[in-house]
Amino acid sequence: MKLICGLGNPGREYEKHRHNIGFMVVDALLSRARAQLNQEKFAAKVGQGTLAGERILFLEPQTFMNLSGRSVGEAARFYKIPVEDVLVVHDELDLPLGRLQLKAGGGSGGHNGLKSIVSSLGAENFIRLRFGIGKPEGPNARERVSGYVLSGFDDAERRQLEELIGRSVDMAESWVRDGVATTMNRFNRKA
Template identity: 45%
Template sequence: MLIMVGLGNPGSRYAANRHNVGFMAVDRIHQRHRFGPWRQKFQAEIAEGTLDDERVLLMKPLTYMNESGRAAGEAARFYKVDAKDVVVFHDELDLPPGKFRAKTGGGHGGHNGLRSLTQQLGDGYRRVRIGIGHPGAKELVHGYVLHDFAKADEAWLTPLLDAMAAEAPLLAEGKDATFANRVHLALQPGQAPRDQVPRDARPRTAAPGEPGAGETAPGAGAAAGKDDTAAKTSKAGGALAEGLARLFGGRK
């Protein structure tokens, strides 16, 4: 059992805030992987589903950011999961917009949501830190995080959330480093999401009987056979013509 918690504040007033990017991340996972409908439990909105055959609970606490740990802690105790089985998506002032980091443990860095989670779970839970940048001065932080993303932010925000949702099954496998690498790769210019790459362009190992290393591609052997037959037929025809010429050429 894995619990994925998005951090944010409930209500439409905060829905597009920078502080709510954690909610946005779990919403995108919910949409992509066809989780069950959202319902209320554990002082949160929750939805159940599977990632890589692992049972997963998505959570969006309804307790506001600074009390997020109450909801996550209640769910963790109910399902009897350890902190390492909790993945938290949250905004990160210390990372530039569009950057992210996956890590386990560490301090809360002044983030009220993380502070609350640590009080309930200890500091061993896993984090996906989504960079939103820093306004430049401490006194500007409150207004900055509670302000909506700018229109221009869509250029990096949408691809980042899409890539995270696509690679979320790796988090269910406990492969956080691979998750981070795959997401970074997907965000490189010219890279299409894995599910948009044409099937015949994806590398794979040849199955028995299929062309592989050192084998001829389908149809190539047949084409080569036709060429050989044509060459042999031409050679035989030439020999026959030469023989007839000698036979009749010697007669007067």
């Protein structure tokens, strides 16, 4: 069994925000895996399905972003899922919108959800599907990051989202079927 977790914030007021792209990708994966998030445990919405012939535990933490590790850690320990079989889908400020990247391990890059997961798992070597959302530019850009990630996509960006989420789903399925290296080689070069 592998674990695929999408990061986001619970609640209707957050569902279309940039910070919730992980939830959006997991929702699309559920359709492909013929699965539903039909349980509440590990402080998360949880469901099981099959991708590429492999059993998958899907997870959307309901703890808010900064405490996501609690859900991921509890689920991974309960199901005895090795850290390298955990895929976390998250928004990435350091990549422009339209850029997707699969990455094995690494630091948190200032992303509080990833910091929480590293802390809870006690390891950094889980897999990340980094979904580029871009970042604010210009004066006071750093101070505007919080408002930016908690804002929705504009009309032009929303037109790209369906295709980008579809590519993310393809990447996640490829990771399940073919592993990290093959998936990175196949998808990371594409803009």
